[in-house]
Amino acid sequence: MTPAATKAKPPTPRERARAQTIADIIRLGRQHLALHGAAALSLRAVARDLGVVSSAVYRYVESRDELLTLLLIDAYNELGDHVDAAVEAVPGNDFAGQFRALGTAVRSWALREPASYALLFGSPVPGYQAPGERTTVPGTRVIVRLVGIFDAAFRAGAMRADVSPAVVVPPALAKDLAAIREEMNLAAPDPSLARGVLAWTSVFGAVSFEVFGQYGADTFAARDELFEHQLSVLQGVVGL
Known part of the structure; x- marks a missing residue:
């Protein structure tokens, strides 16, 4: 008898909040990309527009290169x-x-x-x-x-x-x-x-x-x- 397929667990509130924060970082990153270009992209500037200290953003996106990668994948x-x-x-x-x-x-x-x-x-x-x-x-x-x-x-x-x-x-x-x-x-x-x-x-x-x-x-x-x-x-x- 084939066992029943395991249902995927719904995301926890913490996981949903993390996904939303990363989505917000990508959205702001795209805005900064349009305004300043890729070479001038700054996680600190994104954090400022997000309304948090830069150290908080680094918990979600560890570097400018990681932000560029997320923007590439998104685009x-x-x-x-x-x-x-x-x-x-x-x-x-x-x-x-x-x-x-x-x-x-x-x-x-x-x-x-x-x-x-x-x-x-x-x-x-x-x-x-x-x-x-x-x-x-x-x-x-x-x-x-x-x-x-x-x-x-x-x-x-x-x-x-x-x-x-x-x-x-x-x-x-x-x-x-x-x-x-x-x-x-x-x-x-x-x-x-x-x-x-x-x-x-x-x-x-x-x-x-x-x-x-x-x-x-x-x-x-x-x-x-x-x-x-x-x-x-x-x-x-x-x-x-």
């Missing part, structure tokens, strides 16, 4: 949730629509949260190294979703293989792509994977150019139309 997951919701609103067999929904969702979140986007995809914070064991999974949610769209399209016969120009994959790159294919259980061949990498970096490159003001103030007034055009070109590049 990666918020972006991932935003992208997932957009993609899941598109029919499952509309792979081109899913790709466009993903790109549009990345852009809309980035424009709404430029400071958090800069923390994730801008210049590294001097002296800080993100702990991979905590940030890799949330940090790869969008690319895993994108790869899933491309691979599902290939498996369904919805990704053209005769896209011009033909892609010649060098042997050293083929080795990298083979490792990715095995790790992620992908079916798409090397040329499709290589085009997928180009689409991935191009989406984020286009978003970064806009968020970081690289186009200049007067070059493009039709920013929405520009990004839609870029997505259309990339859709053709990958063969959707």
Whole structure:
């Protein structure tokens, strides 16, 4: 006889209070990030806005680096949730629509949260190294979703293989792509994977150019139309 599943215990009042305090620290940390930038982030300043002495904050977040890690995880997951919701609103067999929904969702979140986007995809914070064991999974949610769209399209016969120009994959790159294919259980061949990498970096490159003001103030007034055009070109590049 299979024993009954053990029910998870509800959090205690102390655990709920701790979780709320950490949530407040993250919320204030995001506000400070927007005002002062990641390099100037200060736990003491966060404690001041929280209305407690700095020593009290250190009981919950032990250092500035820990606060940066919490902000990274929070932002990666918020972006991932935003992208997932957009993609899941598109029919499952509309792979081109899913790709466009993903790109549009990345852009809309980035424009709404430029400071958090800069923390994730801008210049590294001097002296800080993100702990991979905590940030890799949330940090790869969008690319895993994108790869899933491309691979599902290939498996369904919805990704053209005769896209011009033909892609010649060098042997050293083929080795990298083979490792990715095995790790992620992908079916798409090397040329499709290589085009997928180009689409991935191009989406984020286009978003970064806009968020970081690289186009200049007067070059493009039709920013929405520009990004839609870029997505259309990339859709053709990958063969959707």
